[in-house]
Each structure stands twice: as structure tokens, then as C-alpha cells.
Amino acid sequence: MWGAVRSAHDGMLPAVRRTIDTKGGRPVMLSARDVEEALKERLLRGAYPRGGALPSVRALAAELGTSPSTVGRAVQELARQGWVTATSRRGAVVRRDLPAGETGVRDAEAAIRRLAVRWRLVGGDRLEFQELVARVADEVFQPAPRTVFLECNLVDLQRGLEQVQRETSVKVEALLLEQAAARSAELKDVNVVLTPYFHLAEARELAPEGAQVVPLNFVASEEAMRALVELPADILVGVLAVDARSRRRLELIVQQYSAAAVLGALLDDAEAAAGLVEAADVILTTNAARLPGHLAARVKRLVRVDWALERGGLGGWRVSPEPGAGAG
Secondary structure: OEEEEOOOOOOOOOOOOEEEEOOOOOEOOOOHHHHHHHHHHHHHHOOOOOOOEOOOHHHHHHHHOOOHHHHHHHHHHHHHHOOEEEEOOOEEEEOOOOOOOOOHHHHHHHHHHHHHHHHHHOOOOHHHHHHHHHHHHHHHOOOOOOEEEEEOOHHHHHHHHHHHHHHOOOOEEEEEHHHHHHOHHHHOOOOEEEEEHHHHHHHHHHOOOOOEEEEEOEEEOHHHHHHHHOOOOOOEEEEEEOOHHHHHHHHHHHHHHOOOEEEEEEOOOHHHHHHHHHHOOEEEEEOOOOOOHHHHOOOOOEEEEOEEEOOOOOOOOOOOOOOOOOOO
């Protein structure tokens, strides 16, 4: 069994630990190469600020459980490679321009070596480390999932995609629901389908078998809510929508943020839509609704509702390609 002595840097980043064989009572002795790799790891992660001094050789030796002469040889090698500069007053000072890392096989070998040293220091055995490296390699080299964002109109498709892309490092493709329905091959090899809750039922019908369908929580944008809050209570807000479900949703949003009266009509009911435009002081609609020119010309004030991805609106879905609502 192995016991570990935590270093002063444990709260900041994974640090080297001095380990002891609790059965035999023998310390694991670090070589100068081990210390060198451990210090490089810390330097790369910013544990020691650039331009600042390294801890003294004696302090590092006490922390790492090795001799000052071993640490001294490691620091000399770091200076030779351009990681630190030796000074008479401050000791070893971290260079502001750290050397560029090696490339290709040598770079990978050095990184794995550093991890292997740290694994050994905390008591891990060779087989466990090999299994860990193999598992991470399997994750890293698997193909990134093909992810698609579905929406019903171009404006909300583009704006929604931008918001989703800010929340994940996965490359997300944009696709209109209409296009996906007309050309089923567009979704044939898709792994993940993202869509606002408002279009969840449609997305489920279109998603290929085995694909994950993730509903995203979009709400009325701050600009839309502010416009509604500022409306006088003695006016009439008319809601023009493409279908009954969208009309009910917009009417509820008006009731939630405004004391004004609200009436709704569907765009495909030309007579009702024309009457509403004539009577209403404000027309509320979405980017999915295309107002005919003769109606748009008679609207006294038009408010279009944009949608914002709510904080946490990805519902816990955050996939990284680096292994290791709705509108309408």
C-alpha cells in the first residue's frame, strides 16, 4: 500500500507527491529527470509565474522528498534548456518566453513520461497506467459526433446556432426543419439532434434511429421582454402567428410581461389577420411569421420576438470533440 504526502500546490493544480512504501518503509527516490519533468509540468500550467522565482532548491527538495543536489541538477538542466535563468540574488527565475515544445513523437513521449512519473509517485502500478492511457486514447481517437441544430426559420436558425455554439466546443451544423423533412438523407448519419423545446416533437420524428435528440430551452429575449414590460396598460396587443400553438405561446408571453389586453389571429386567416392589424396598437410576432406587404404597411408598431438560450438551456448536454426555444 502506498501513502501520499500532499504538496503545497495541491489546491492549485495536480502536483508531484512524495510517496512512501508503507509496507517496506522505503521512500521512492526521485531522479533528477523526474524532478525536471515535474517542474516542467508546473511551469507549463502556470504554477510558477513567468518572471517570478522558483522556490529554493532546499524547499523543493523538502517538498518532493529528494535531495537538494538532485533538485539542483534538475534546475541546472532547466536553465540549460531555457526554462529558467540562474541569478545570484533570486536563484532560478522563470523565463517569460518559455521554450517551444517539442513536436511529434518526442513531444508526446515527454508528456506521457511526465504523467507516468506522477502516476508512480502516487502509488499507481504499470498495468493501471497502461490501461488508463489506452482508455484515454480510445476516447481521443473516436470520431467526433455529428451534431445538428434544427429550427423552422433562417433568422432563428442562425441566431440559435450562434448561441449554442458559444456553449459547446462541438461543431454544430444548422439545418432548417423544412429541409430535414424534405431530404431525409441530410440526417442519415447524425448522432445528436439539437432543437428548441417548441420543435421537439418534429425533431423526434425526423431524427434517425439511435440519434440523441436534445431539447434546448429558449426563452423570449431580454429586448422582447423589455418592450412588453414598457407597453401602456390601456392598449391592445395583437398576436399574429403561423399556427395555433405559436399563437397561444405568444399570448401567454404578453400576459406574463404586460398588463395590456391581447388578442391573437393566424396569418392564414386573412380576414382575421387584417382586422387584428386594424384594431391593435402593437403587433407581436416571431421571425417565423412572414407578414404580407399589405398587412405590414398597416401595422402601427411591430415587435418581433427573438429567442435567447436560457442559462443552463443545454440541459446538461455538453459534449467535447476532444475526447479524453423555441422559435416559430
